[in-house]
Amino acid sequence: MKKTIKLRKLVVLLVVITMLSTIAFGCKSDDTDDENVLTVGVLGPMTGPGAHVGEQFKAVCEMEFEKIDYKVGPYKIKLKYIDDESNPEKATRTYEEAIVKDKIQCGILGWNSEVSLAVMDVVAKYQIPHFYSLSTTKVINEKALSDPDKYKVYVAKWWASPGKTMMGYAEAINLAIENGTWSPNKKVLGVYGVDNDWGRDFGEEAIKVFKDYGWEIVGPEFTPMGETDFYPLLKKFKDNGATLLIGTCADPAAVSSFCKQADELGVPAIRILDGLGWFGDWYQLTGDSANYVLDLIPQWTKPEAKEFRDNFKDRFGYEPGPSNAGLAYDAVCFFIENLQDCYDKYGKLDKETLLKYATEEVQTGKVSFTNGILMDEYVFTDETWPDPEVGVTKYFIPVIQYFEGKGTVIWPEEYKQADIVVPDYAK
Secondary structure (H helix, E strand, O other), X not given: OHHHHHHHHHHHHHHHHHHHHXXXXXXXXXXXXXXXXXXXXXXXXXXXXXXXXXXXXHHHHHHXXXXXXXXXXXXXXXXXXXXXXXXXXXXXXXXXHHHHOOOOOEEEOOOOHHHHHHHHHHHHHHOOOEEOEOOOOHHHHHHHHHOHHHHOOEOOEOOOOHHHHOHHHHHHHHHHHHOOOOOOOOOEEEEXXXXXXXXXXXXXXXXXXXXHOOOEEEEEEEEOOOOOOOHHHHHHHHHOOOOEEEEEOOOHHXXXXXXXXXXXXXXXXXXXXXXXHHOOOHHHHHHHHHOOOEEEOOOOOOHHHHHHHHHHHHHHOOOOOHHHHHHHHHHHHHHHHHHHHHHHHHOOOOHHHHHHHHHHHHOOOOOOEOOOOOOOOEOOOOOOOOOOOEOOOOEOOOEEEEEOOEEEEEEOHHHOXXXXXXXXXXX
16 A cells, blocks of 8 residues: 555656756747747838838748748847837937847948937937938938947948938939029029928038039928928928929928919929939829929839839838838848858857957958849948948939929939929929
8 A cells, every 4th residue: 555655656756857847948948949940020111101101121031031931040030110200309219129128239221311210319319220221311321420430330322322422313403503494583493391300411412512513592491390381481482593402391281282383383493303203103192293393312223123123012002112122121121141141151040240340340341242133232331431432433312303293213323214304384
């Protein structure tokens, strides 16, 4: 009887040991799985006035990370979408929450310049490398260069500052005047824009560049994001004899309103609306009021670009914008290459190894991206950081003119598809 009891106790003990061992090994396995997850924050305006951009960011990430089955080496890639709502205060709060609560180890993308300026301090505080924001203002450059050691975590901008691309507009207009295509009765430039860091920066650079070409300036006139009443500023430009308008709008409603109201008031000026083509369905909003408008925007020229555009439209039901979905596609593809290269070099993916890779490989120009669908090469150097190197064979955006919803390249000469067409109202 005693032997039977002892035997039963031994069996129970063995069962308990087995269960504890199973639990222990199970816990160890779960911990290992946790260690092999890299959580990436995707920054963008998922809601609010810029939601059309965030929607395209999200779509691009889904398309590209699906191709690699959300894996790099042994790491499962988990995406955490960070909705900045085009609001700097909300952006810093949601980004910090993604770091603390969701344990993101790095970030990617971004659109609004004021949001990026605010987020720079968050990523610096937590040493979270943030890759390839599409924010453009030179104020980001000034902040980064004021303390490079602090802001090196803001890895690089995916869009060059306006001052580095503005010359395209000035040279296209000046060429039209020199060759007799356009003979304005006087050179008066009306400057307008959205009232944020990007819009103000763009306006300042326009004034600086066009003054060098002998233009008299009216403005600048800035309006809040989401503004749809442009009658007052357009009337001011018309009353002051503006023959050329240049500026920015940051959302579809503003773009549509500006174009239609300029037509309605009969403003006798060639119109430059930087960013009109950001919105894939812009022509449905503007109609023919956008005919003759000039823009500085990448084009779906490469076969790979057209394939991406068509695949995107087939999957999501609308045509993407090259300046948001197209550039984001190239940024995400390069980022995925960076992840693989970083893992191959260091055998680990976390914020430390990614920051090391960013500072030693990306920011020095040791690695570049030549498989993009829009640009020939994205490369960053000590001299250009945080901007990409700008040039015809590097990062380059042509000047186009719109007709019936399609863009025609009018500058530079080597890529020109046609001469600028001067509308009757501006002759």
